[in-house]
Each structure stands twice: as structure tokens, then as C-alpha cells.
Amino acid sequence: GESVGLHLPTLSVQEGDNSIINCAYSNSASDYFIWYKQESGKGPQFIIDIRSNMDKRQGQRVTVLLNKTVKHLSLQIAATQPGDSAVYFCAENINGQNFVFGPGTRLSVLP
Amino acid sequence: NAGVMQNPRHLVRRRGQEARLRCSPMKGHSHVYWYRQLPEEGLKFMVYLQKENIIDESGMPKERFSAEFPKEGPSILRIQQVVRGDSAAYFCASSQTDRGRTSYGYTFGSGTRLTVV
Numbered sequence: 663g664e665s666v667g668l669h670l671p672t673l674s675v676q677e678g679d680n681s682i683i684n685c686a687y688s689n690s691a692s693d694y695f696i697w698y699k700q701e702s703g704k705g706p707q708f709i710i711d712i713r714s715n716m717d718k719r720q721g722q723r724v725t726v727l728l729n730k731t732v733k734h735l736s737l738q739i740a741a742t743q744p745g746d747s748a749v750y751f752c753a754e755n756i757n758g759q760n761f762v763f764g765p766g767t768r769l770s771v772l773p
Numbered sequence: 774n775a776g777v778m779q780n781p782r783h784l785v786r787r788r789g790q791e792a793r794l795r796c797s798p799m800k801g802h803s804h805v806y807w808y809r810q811l812p813e814e815g816l817k818f819m820v821y822l823q824k825e826n827i828i829d830e831s832g833m834p835k836e837r838f839s840a841e842f843p844k845e846g847p848s849i850l851r852i853q854q855v856v857r858g859d860s861a862a863y864f865c866a867s868s869q870t871d872r873g874r875t876s877y878g879y880t881f882g883s884g885t886r887l888t889v890v
Binding site: 670696698703704705706707708711751753760761762763764765766 | 816
């Protein structure tokens with residue numbers, strides 16, 4: 663059996679369904695956000711970004727939603743595919759400071 | 774167009790030895806960042822460097838850890854007298870602009886997995 667990470671929340675979705683991954687960020691002054699995808703044994707890869715003057719941004723099969731009122735960020739993946747299986751991190755940035763990464767969510771796509 | 778290159782990919786050290794991790798940023802990137810990742814956890818910022826300068830080392834442990842980014846050559850993260858708790862994946866990232874705010878954030882390397890035995 664697979665060893666499940668004790669710290670990482672896991673989202674399991676059926677192939678073809680839509681996925682929603684959530685992130686609560688920590689600082690109300692953060693004004694730039696990025697979602698990263700990290701596949702096993704690799705470094706994080708940029709997926710999509712959004713600035714605080716926007717509520718929504720769309721990419722190819724991905725949408726990021728930003729709710730500044732409750733400091734919440736979400737990543738929606740349409741028609742989830744096996745290749746989407748990875749750990750997803752949100753990262754927040756305050757002008758002049760370094761990116762701070764969230765704890766991550768593991769997305770597992772079921773056949 | 775090579776991305777961020779890190780070596781070695783895997784490094785095994787005995788307790789008390791030194792570990793040297795290397796990072797060559799993407800071509801055209803002059804800002805380098807080091808992050809540490811424990812298994813099943815997020816990335817923790819360690820240090821931010823530009824050529825020949827340490828800009829922010831607020832995430833670096835005060836002892837045993839040091840980083841440099843010389844005028845010529847890769848950035849080096851050095852861990853002296855390693856202990857088991859240093860076992861982790863160390864990721865280097867680079868960006869074109871200061872903290873990546875106008876250049877799609879950071880481009881990450883594949884990491885160096887340090888195991889201390």
C-alpha cells in the first residue's frame with residue numbers, strides 16, 4: 663500500500679471530473695499569488711498567477727479565484743487528467759518580500 | 774535553453790561531514806533563492822542572493838549554513854557538520870527580477886536530496 667503523508671491533505675478525483683484545490687493565505691497585505699505544481703521527484707512548476715486587483719484569472723484548463731475578504735485562493739482544474747496528479751502549492755507575496763508557500767495539497771486522479 | 778540546474782541530485786553524507794549544493798540559475802536570471810522542503814511538507818525560504826550579495830538570509834539557520842553566489846560560477850549552499858535533521862530536499866530557484874514579481878515568479882530546479890546517515 664501507499665504511504666500517505668501525515669501532513670499533506672489529499673484530494674482524490676475521478677479522471678474527467680473538475681478539481682478544486684483550496685488555499686488559505688496568511689497575510690492580508692499579500693498582493694501577488696502563484697499556484698505551483700510539484701510532481702514526484704521534481705521541483706515546483708509555475709501554473710498560474712493572480713494579482714490582488716483581480717478576482718479571477720483563467721488559463722488553459724485552470725482557473726484561479728481570489729477572495730481577499732476571507733484570504734482564500736482556489737485553483738480549479740477542468741477535466742482532470744492523470745498527468746495532473748501532483749502536489750499543488752499556493753504562494754503569496756507582499757511587495758518587496760519573498761514568496762511564502764502554503765503547506766500543499768496532493769491531488770490524486772483516479773482512473 | 775536550460776532551466777535551473779542543480780547538482781548533485783542526490784547527496785549522502787555522514788554526520789559531521791560537509792555538504793555542498795550547487796545551483797546554476799536560468800540564463801538571464803540574476804536572482805537566486807534557496808528553499809528547503811521536508812518530506813510531505815511545503816517549501817521553507819532560506820536565503821535570497823544576487824551576484825556577490827546576500828539580500829535576505831532570514832530563513833537560514835544561524836550556524837553551520839552559508840550561501841554564496843559569486844561573480845562567476847554557480848550559487849553554493851554549504852552545510853557544515855551535517856546532522857540527521859538536515860536531511861531534506863533543497864531547491865534552488867531563480868528569477869529575472871527582484872523576487873519574481875514581474876516575471877511569473879520563480880523557476881525552480883529539480884532539487885538536491887540530502888540524506889544524512
